[in-house]
Amino acid sequence: MDWLFFGEISLAGLAMGGLYALIGLGFVIIYKATRVINFAIGEIMMFAAYLFLTFAGGMEMSPWVALPLAVLGGSVLGGVIEKVMIRPMLGESPIAVVMVTIGIASILVGLVEMIWGADPQLLPGFLPRKPVFIGEMYLAPKIAYGFLIGAALLIVYLLYFRFSRGGVALRATASDQAAAYSMGINVRRVFNLAWVFGSLAASLAGVLVAATGGLSPQFGAIGLSVLVVVIVGGLDSIVGALVAGVFIGWLETVAGAYLGGEYRMPATFAVLAVILVLRPYGLFGTHEIERV
Amino acid sequence: MRIGDAKQSYEADEAIWSSSTQKIWFAFFLLALAAFPFMADAYLLYMGCLVGIAVISTTGLNILTGFTGLISLGQAGFMGVGGYTVAWLSMNTALPFPVTLVLAGLLAAAVGILVGLPSLRVKGLYLAIATLAASVFLHFIFAEWESVTGGMGGMSLEPAHLFGLTFQTDFQMYFIIVPLAVLMVFAAKNVFRTRTGRAFIAIRDRDISAEILGINLLRYKLMSFALSSFYAGVAGGLFAYFYRVVTPESFPLSMSIFYLAAVIVGGMGNLLGGILGAAFMTLIPELLGMLTTALTPYYPNAPVFMSPMLGIIFGALIVGFLIYEPHGLAEIWHRIRRFFSLWPFKN
């Protein structure tokens, strides 16, 4: 057993997992605050990555300007989606809202293909190119630095939610909307902010993942892996998104390396199947007790 | 104009057609369906067949999503199962099409049960995610299992046959597809006149109450999913016979979105809605194609935009109808009918 190789693969997998954790976090924020399962999260990520492509590529801005702009664009998209398409569905059955997000995903894919074309694209490089070594193990620089940026945002988010007023408001609204409303929390604003923040996290992760793996209108398929991440972790658990994200990212990379690229998705699905049978509410999710 | 109608027996009250006028209209409709292929040109005939296939698949998805309240994103995948089953059977056996179609449906239903068992045990949107995963997985199988499915190249089919008759042209296929569609819609209507259908609706509306009333949730959810997958399998089989070729790209994820849109646009939980939605959605790509052709002299690039534009239109239809007209085209149809049935009394 080549431990060095395994170690390198694992490192790469964990780094990828960090990005998955970030996307998962974005999803969980939206779900926790608004109870919406956002099937379009992969497509929002994709949109932000394409924005980066235009800003840094076509418009030749410095990548360090293009990146925040692209992330901003993705966040705005999330906010607009919430205001225009999710808000009117308030009070409708959760199934209907989910179907709206499915429709939104379809629209975004079509839009992206129309504006940018169907061919795969490469993002302009912006991460340092020096190879990274941890001990003897080599880690591709794009992945390593991508992970660091993603992790930085993750930490900012966690601190924000724990300590700031906005973060407390989000958590309050998540646990009890009516009570939060009567405490003077502007629930509609919180809903919108949840989508903005969730999309922000997803957008950053989107640009970073695209920087590593390339971009095409099929990029949104990563959303499927994200769905598995949040199911394994628990739809409303931040900790779960982190743990599951890292795990699934690692598993996919290892499966891809040892079994072949086509086996990445089946490996993820195997985990999905196992979790559905053993712990359907996820490792850290709350099992809602329905009041009869 | 219909005013009142008093029923004399419970049988009459439970019947599908509440008056003899309705029965006559329906008889006319059936006659029109039968006469259509003799009067239509090749293009209309082609469209008629496509609509027929779409009606079957949409009705199946409507049973699951509209009536039972469970989302499936795998409709295309299950159609693929049916399509490939029919393809394999047509190339490797001499079975007549009624048998192959039933087998296609059954295999699709079996796959449905396999997917549904873990994901339906728990309340929530797990079925949606599981069917999404299943459709990716099925695509993987269609593309990789070369010995059976012909891999990326797919398979071609012998035409459908029965008692020595072969069905090769659109004209001939029409007489398989449309009667089958009528039959399957009728069967679906029957289901909702009995306890099974009521149980489905109960699960959609308030599953806790359904449990209290003695309905085993897992059993009925699986039943609904298996039934809907059966319909998808048959539709996929007809698709295969119609085009005489199946490839892994014949049943893409966008087709699942197409059918979801058809159910929503037509009107969820309404069989007439399923029919209207199927017809409407089948027309959209055709209309868009015509528009593209008309625009090409001015915008030579137009054809490139057709495929993504379809995606946008499907998505926009889903979002638009869900927000503004959740009861779909069926509701609009009923409004029109009500207007005419009360005419000349304006209100």
Place this chain on the structure above:
Amino acid sequence: MSSILEINNLSLSFGGVKALQDVSFRVPENTVTTVIGPNGAGKTSLFNCISGFYKPQQGTIRYQGNVLADIKPPARAAMGLARTFQNIALFRGMTVLDNIKLGAHVHMKSGLLGSLAYFGAARREEMAVRKHVEQHIIDFLEIDHIRRQPVASLSYGLQKRVELARALAMRPKVLMLDEPVAGMNREEKEDMARFILDIREQWGVTVLMVEHDMGMVMDISDHIAVLNFGQVIAEGLPAEVQNNPQVIEAYLGTSDMDSLRKKLNPEREVA
């Protein structure tokens, strides 16, 4: 009289919250038994245990002498336990008639294939159920004029009546009613009381109610159990319970204004 339902030492807690503590009482057969008590006393939790939604940490429930252990709600329905809810739990997408027919679900047999074919066994069964429902339930509860209406368009009082009809279609032996007259006006309450008594008389059903309207409770109950903070503080005939000092203290109160004044102002003399 034998007890059709026996609650023995039932304890239920959610995390740290003790919903029921060592609750024991009997429901004699063919009576109207009512559980009363202030809000939060655990009455709905009790019902949920009997229905099978909550699993008590301790204690047993005996139905017709047999312990109901891990039996799921659908199976309990088949055994004759029917129930209505505090918040109306009708199926909004269906008509009154369909809702009621759903109550008979557990006694019907058509499977999927029979339903698809319809003409034949399924149809016969449908007609039989329809006949039974019309003749025994719809007429009885006087809802024939609304049978084809979607339930969402009915008034609150009528919806509650349809819910009762649906529960009756289950041919229950024990009918659990969770606040059957909450929110009704006087006339509707009288109608409902009449129906409940008729159900007991003509159908031989045992009624187990949770209710707050003391007038109605005292009028129609044969047997009462009083719950407070998850514990049974009294059980017996209406007259006994009404005069039980603990019950008065916890819940009923008296119409004695002097004692109330004394309680509120212990030092001051009342002229």
